[in-house]
Amino acid sequence: MAKSAELHFEGKVYELPVVEGTEGEKAVDISKLRGQSGLITLDVGFKNTGSTKSAITFLDGEKGILRHRGYTIEELCEKAQFLDVAYLLIYGEYPTPEVSKTFAEKITLHTLVHEDMRKIFDGFPTSAHPMGVLSSLVTSLTAFYPESLDPTTSPEGVNTTIIRLLAKLPTIAAWSYKNEMGHPLNYPKNKLNYVENFLHMMFALRTDDYEINPVVAAAMNKLLILHADHEQNCSAATVRVVGSSQASLYASVSAGINALWGRLHGGANQAVIEMLENIKADGGDVEKYIAKAKDKNDPFRLMGFGHRVYKNFDPRARIIKKSCDDVLESLGIHDETLEIAKKLEEVALKDDYFVSRKLFPNVDFYSGIIYRAIGIPTDMFTVMFALGRLPGWIAQWKEMREEGQAIGRPRQVYVGENERKLNI
Ligand code: CMC
Numbered sequence: 001m002a003k004s005a006e007l008h009f010e011g012k013v014y015e016l017p018v019v020e021g022t023e024g025e026k027a028v029d030i031s032k033l034r035g036q037s038g039l040i041t042l043d044v045g046f047k048n049t050g051s052t053k054s055a056i057t058f059l060d061g062e063k064g065i066l067r068h069r070g071y072t073i074e075e076l077c078e079k080a081q082f083l084d085v086a087y088l089l090i091y092g093e094y095p096t097p098e099v100s101k102t103f104a105e106k107i108t109l110h111t112l113v114h115e116d117m118r119k120i121f122d123g124f125p126t127s128a129h130p131m132g133v134l135s136s137l138v139t140s141l142t143a144f145y146p147e148s149l150d151p152t153t154s155p156e157g158v159n160t161t162i163i164r165l166l167a168k169l170p171t172i173a174a175w176s177y178k179n180e181m182g183h184p185l186n187y188p189k190n191k192l193n194y195v196e197n198f199l200h201m202m203f204a205l206r207t208d209d210y211e212i213n214p215v216v217a218a219a220m221n222k223l224l225i226l227h228a229d230h231e232q233n234c235s236a237a238t239v240r241v242v243g244s245s246q247a248s249l250y251a252s253v254s255a256g257i258n259a260l261w262g263r264l265h266g267g268a269n270q271a272v273i274e275m276l277e278n279i280k281a282d283g284g285d286v287e288k289y290i291a292k293a294k295d296k297n298d299p300f301r302l303m304g305f306g307h308r309v310y311k312n313f314d315p316r317a318r319i320i321k322k323s324c325d326d327v328l329e330s331l332g333i334h335d336e337t338l339e340i341a342k343k344l345e346e347v348a349l350k351d352d353y354f355v356s357r358k359l360f361p362n363v364d365f366y367s368g369i370i371y372r373a374i375g376i377p378t379d380m381f382t383v384m385f386a387l388g389r390l391p392g393w394i395a396q397w398k399e400m401r402e403e404g405q406a407i408g409r410p411r412q413v414y415v416g417e418n419e420r421k422l423n424i
Contacts, residue, residue: 009037023058040411047308050232052240052405056089056395057231061309066316068229069093077319082224083107083194086166086391089229090398104193110167111188111197113137113175114144118185121175126182130383131267133176134169135257141168141250151246158401161249162394169390170194173383174201180379195221198387203375215330216374222323223367226316227385229392233308235259235266239393240400241408249397256393257386263303266385268364269371272304273378276337279344286343294353302348304365306357316363324366324373333373341369 003018005028014037017029027050034040043049058067066073069088076085080094087095087103095103120140124133141164142149148161171188178185178201186201196212199220204210230236238259243252260266279289292300307314328335345361348354364385371381 007033007037007039009039012037019053021053023060034411040413042413046232046237051237051408052232052400054231054396054399055092056399057229057392059231059309061307061311064310064313064315064318066230073226073315074319077222077225080225081193081195082221082228082388083166085225085228086394089391089395090162106163107167107194108190110164111171111190113168113171117144117172121179121185124179126180128176128180129261130173130176130180130380131257131261131386133179134173134383134386135254135261137172137176138165138169138250138257139254141165142248145250148248148250158249158398162398165249165253165394166390169387170198171201173380173387174198176383177202177377177380180377195224213331213374215327219323219327219370219374223320223370223384224388226320226363226367227388227392229389229395232396233265234262235389236392236396239397240405243397243400244405244408249394252397253390253393256389260386260389261382266364266382266389268303268362269368269381269385270378272341272364273337273368273372273381275303276340276344279340280337284340286340286347289344290347290351293348294351302344302354302359304361304368305348305354306359307362310362311358313360314362317361317366320363320366320370321361324370327370327373331373335369335373337372338369341365 003020003026005016005018007014007016014033016033019027019029021027030041041049056069058070059065068076068085069092071088071094076088080088081100083104084095084100087100117137117140120137121133124136145161145164147153147157150157153161175185184205186204188197189200189204190197192200192212195217199212199217200210232240235256239252239256242255243249247255263271275289279286282288289300289302292298293302293305324338327333328338345365349360354360367385368378368381371384372378376384
């Protein structure tokens with residue numbers, strides 16, 4: 001029997017259907033509420049609001065479960081290549097070896113960016129943050145591929161846009177780093193795989209004999225998979241809302257990149273390292289910073305702690321913590337900030353303030369430490385997150401488009417002045 005919930009208001013009863021997801025999640029469907037009762041719902045920050053049904057990613061924050069198209073993040077991280085996970089997210093099934101090969105070949109065909117885009121790079125000062133460069137350049141793709149703007153494009157046309165974006169983002173990301181360094185740009189080397197090619201574009205020319213370190217490539221592959229999708233987070237929700245106006249994939253993903261940039265979302269990985277460096281420079285007094293984080297009159301927060309949906313542990317953090325130890329060990333790196341991070345974690349996990357609020361290290365607490373160990377500069381950390389999150393954004397955009405979802409347009413409760421006259 002179909003389930004429903006009742007809302008009693010001003011002597012009337014409104015019956016609201018309850019929808020149930022495949023994992024038993026229940027939601028009250030209020031889509032007809034305003035028409036029936038004049039009421040809207042208020043949920044600032046969307047803490048209790050489902051904005052869509054989706055078949056891409058399942059997340060149970062209480063149990064610490066994250067699955068893409070049914071496969072656990074643990075299994076994907078252990079066995080898969082990032083590009084195959086991208087295929088899984090975007091097209092719904094894990095690719096067979098033949099499909100995987102064809103997909104990788106298609107991507108390889110599109111890794112170059114138009115030479116005219118180099119002129120845009122030349123226009124940026126070297127002080128430009130690579131996230132700003134990344135989002136600008138992704139929007140610029142609309143100028144080079146204007147057909148991507150047509151909302152009536154065939155599925156093949158949409159697919160070409162998807163392949164181009166997946167292929168070119170590593171090139172644009174690596175070039176935004178080269179721009180910042182004032183170094184010459186490295187062109188893609190298509191005999192390398194997706195991850196290796198990115199490392200090549202980032203680091204070749206820095207040393208004449210640059211060779212891909214397999215430990216570094218494996219860690220990077222894992223990091224990208226860990227970030228590949230996270231259901232309706234701030235940037236994915238942004239991509240869907242922007243895309244719902246029929247903006248192109250490039251414009252929608254560019255908006256997602258900007259949403260990711262903030263310190264409370266993807267920018268946290270950069271903020272974590274900056275925080276650890278500050279603590280180190282300030283004498284390494286971890287207790288002092290724990291006290292600051294607890295002080296409601298102090299805006300300081302422990303970066304890399306807490307999560308909107310994970311309330312027991314972040315499964316991504318568990319995987320990455322292990323990776324972090326492996327990478328540092330195999331590269332023989334002793335990182336003093338890592339010692340501070342470990343102390344901070346130890347103290348916070350026992351402190352009642354953090355325990356009672358269910359605040360524990362999230363994925364970004366460790367990702368920055370690995371990025372740093374493999375030579376990625378701090379302000380490129382969020383760009384790395386964007387590279388990983390790209391398939392998720394594409395999958396969310398594609399699902400929203402294919403289902404013909406209505407334009408995202410929330411309501412509000414107005415609390416400003418009532419009508420008044422201008423006395424002039
Ligand atoms: N340090 C100190 N106190 C905190 C922290 C923190 N990192 N995070 C939350 N709190 C406190 C907060 O002050 C509040 O306390 P009270 O109930 O006394 O007012 C309580 O915990 C609940 O916090 P909230 O801000 O209502 O929780 P939220 O769900 O709105 O925010 C968050 C989640 C991730 C934005 C927040 O925990 C935070 O700012 N963390 C630091 C930034 C960070 O690491 N972000 C990366 C998230 S993982 C990457 C991703 O998926 O985007």
